Amino acid sequence: MRHAFIDTYANLSSPVHRVNARFKILFAFILLLVILFTPIKYPGLFFIYGFFIITCLFLSKVPLKFILKRLFEISPFILMIAISSLFVKNGRLIFINCIVKASLSILLLLIISSTTPFTQLTLALSGLRVPPLILSLLSFMYRYLFLLEDQLLRTKRAFESRNINKNGFKNIRALSNVLGTLFIRTYERAERVYMAMCARGYDGEKNN
Amino acid sequence: MEKKIIEIENLKFAYSNGNFTLQDIGFYVYKGETLGIIGPNGAGKSTLLLHLNGLLEGQGKIKICGLEMNKDNLKTIRRKVGLVFQDSQDQLFMPTAYEDVAFGPGNLGLNKEQVDKEVDYALGVVGLSDKRDHLSYHLSLGEQKRLSIATVLSMSPELLILDEPNANLDPFSRRHLIDLLKCLGNTKVIATHDLEMVLELTNRVILLDNGRVISQGQTREILSDQSLLEAHGLEVPLSILLKR
Numbered sequence: 293m294r295h296a297f298i299d300t301y302a303n304l305s306s307p308v309h310r311v312n313a314r315f316k317i318l319f320a321f322i323l324l325l326v327i328l329f330t331p332i333k334y335p336g337l338f339f340i341y342g343f344f345i346i347t348c349l350f351l352s353k354v355p356l357k358f359i360l361k362r363l364f365e366i367s368p369f370i371l372m373i374a375i376s377s378l379f380v381k382n383g384r385l386i387f388i389n390c391i392v393k394a395s396l397s398i399l400l401l402l403i404i405s406s407t408t409p410f411t412q413l414t415l416a417l418s419g420l421r422v423p424p425l426i427l428s429l430l431s432f433m434y435r436y437l438f439l440l441e442d443q444l445l446r447t448k449r450a451f452e453s454r455n456i457n458k459n460g461f462k463n464i465r466a467l468s469n470v471l472g473t474l475f476i477r478t479y480e481r482a483e484r485v486y487m488a489m490c491a492r493g494y495d496g497e498k499n500n
Numbered sequence: 501m502e503k504k505i506i507e508i509e510n511l512k513f514a515y516s517n518g519n520f521t522l523q524d525i526g527f528y529v530y531k532g533e534t535l536g537i538i539g540p541n542g543a544g545k546s547t548l549l550l551h552l553n554g555l556l557e558g559q560g561k562i563k564i565c566g567l568e569m570n571k572d573n574l575k576t577i578r579r580k581v582g583l584v585f586q587d588s589q590d591q592l593f594m595p596t597a598y599e600d601v602a603f604g605p606g607n608l609g610l611n612k613e614q615v616d617k618e619v620d621y622a623l624g625v626v627g628l629s630d631k632r633d634h635l636s637y638h639l640s641l642g643e644q645k646r647l648s649i650a651t652v653l654s655m656s657p658e659l660l661i662l663d664e665p666n667a668n669l670d671p672f673s674r675r676h677l678i679d680l681l682k683c684l685g686n687t688k689v690i691a692t693h694d695l696e697m698v699l700e701l702t703n704r705v706i707l708l709d710n711g712r713v714i715s716q717g718q719t720r721e722i723l724s725d726q727s728l729l730e731a732h733g734l735e736v737p738l739s740i741l742l743k744r
Contacts, residue, residue, distance in 0.1 A: 411595060431595050438637055439589055484590040487555045491583040492655065493575070493607035 301354045302409040308352035309407045313416035320404050327396050332389040338396070345399050352407050359402050363395065370394040410434050436481075444474060502530040505565055505659050505687045506552065513547060513558030513711075521547045522558060522711045529659075529689060536698040536719060537691040539708035540733025545691040546586065548708065549663050552689070553583045565658055579608060582652030582686075586663040588644035592636040597628065597647055600636060604655040622654035626680060642673025646680065653684075660686040666694055695723055695737040707732060 302309075308316075323341070330337050349359060370391060377386040405413065414427050414434075447470050506529035513522040521544050529535050537545050550556040552564065554574045562569040564577045585591045594600040598619060605618045623629045626646040631639060636647060645665060652660065665681070666674045678697055681688065692698060698705060699719060706716040709732040715722060722728065726736050 414595075432593065435593060435595050435637075481590065484585065484587070485593050487550070488583075488585050488591050488593065489603075490555060491553050491578060491581075491585075492604035492651065493578050494603075495575075495607070 299409050301406050304353050306353045313408050313412045314419050316404055317416055320400050324397050341396055348403055354406050362402050504528050505531050507563040509561040511558050511560035527706055531687055534688040534702045536702035536705040538705055543708045544711040546663050549661050552661055553581045580658045582657030582660045584648050584662045588648045591648040597634050597636055598632045601650050601654045618654040622650040626650045642669050660688045662690045664692050699737055
């Protein structure tokens with residue numbers, strides 16, 4: 293089982309890591325709003341934001357490759373929305389606007405999330421009065437992501453060990469079955485976890 | 501007469517596909533005793549255990565600690581019954597060991613100090629005090645199982661229910677678990693097909709197959725009945741065979 297792939301670089305020591313988590317989140321949130329509300333016609337400002345974020349990134353000692361990989365993983369979603377804007381009037385400007393703002397925001401959040409251990413992150417969020425329900429969702433996600441990844445890995449191994457004829461296209465059917473199974477297993481686990489919660493007196497509100 | 505902790509009469513239950521998983525189940529469990537529920541895979545053991553905490557609702561009469569199982573009593577019953585699930589990954593849903601053990605007491609409405617006290621006590625009993633701030637998926641399987649037990653012990657349950665507690669444990673962890681269960685004074689119901697453990701821990705067993713109670717009685721008596729056990733996917737424990 294691979295552990296702690298979210299917290300890989302969260303325990304390094306750097307000026308960015310040392311900043312109080314609550315302050316970090318609050319500051320990032322404000323900067324996020326500023327970025328989003330800056331009109332695209334002032335490109336100079338975006339260079340300043342970009343410069344600031346990249347300086348933080350270098351100060352944090354988190355490998356550039358790690359951050360870029362994450363950014364790349366999210367990019368299809370940004371592109372999908374951005375490309376649709378090309379079909380309206382003034383589309384190119386909106387396209388650039390969308391790509392620049394989204395990339396800067398995501399970089400910013402990636403820096404926050406990869407320089408703060410997850411337990412501190414939720415603690416800081418609860419200090420900032422984020423509703424407990426959202427925090428429980430976050431911590432469940434964190435808790436079971438490992439398990440899900442592990443299950444996917446095991447299913448993949450079982451699949452590959454019986455898949456002699458490695459022919460990309462023919463695999464699609466089998467692969468969709470793998471995904472289906474994974475979905476059902478996850479769903480059933482959610483039911484069992486909910487039962488385990490009820491068994492310990494959970495009634496829809498988290499009291500601790 | 502001894503106090504009855506569990507009273508079940510004529511319990512019936514069907515999953516939504518219509519097949520009866522449990523039929524005409526009836527038994528008692530007395531205070532302080534340890535009952536074993538044995539039976540092959542798919543006999544209905546886990547389904548039965550989920551009824552003892554009101555997580556599933558069948559037809560028939562269930563009384564826990566003298567309380568009728570219904571909506572009004574559900575909260576009290578869940579407080580008195582500690583259910584330990586077969587898969588620790590289901591049981592341990594919070595990030596750290598501490599948070600997991602504190603979840604139950606927190607739901608009981610205790611304050612921070614009392615919760616801390618309960619957590620320290622429960623982790624101490626299962627021998628995991630030094631793992632308090634560890635992430636639960638970093639623990640070994642045996643430790644996860646003991647942590648699962650701590651998550652219900654922190655609610656001071658009267659009745660402890662364990663579903664296949666030693667599934668997948670190595671011999672040392674299994675021994676550790678059995679010794680731990682021996683030390684706990686609560687009334688216990690243990691569902692398993694590890695008959696050696698049943699022999700060691702319980703004084704009475706119920707044999708379940710196909711959702712029906714096939715037989716119930718003294719542990720040693722039932723576990724010595726070769727033809728009965730073999731007819732229901734079990735076998736006489738080695739320790740009994742060797743003594744013959």
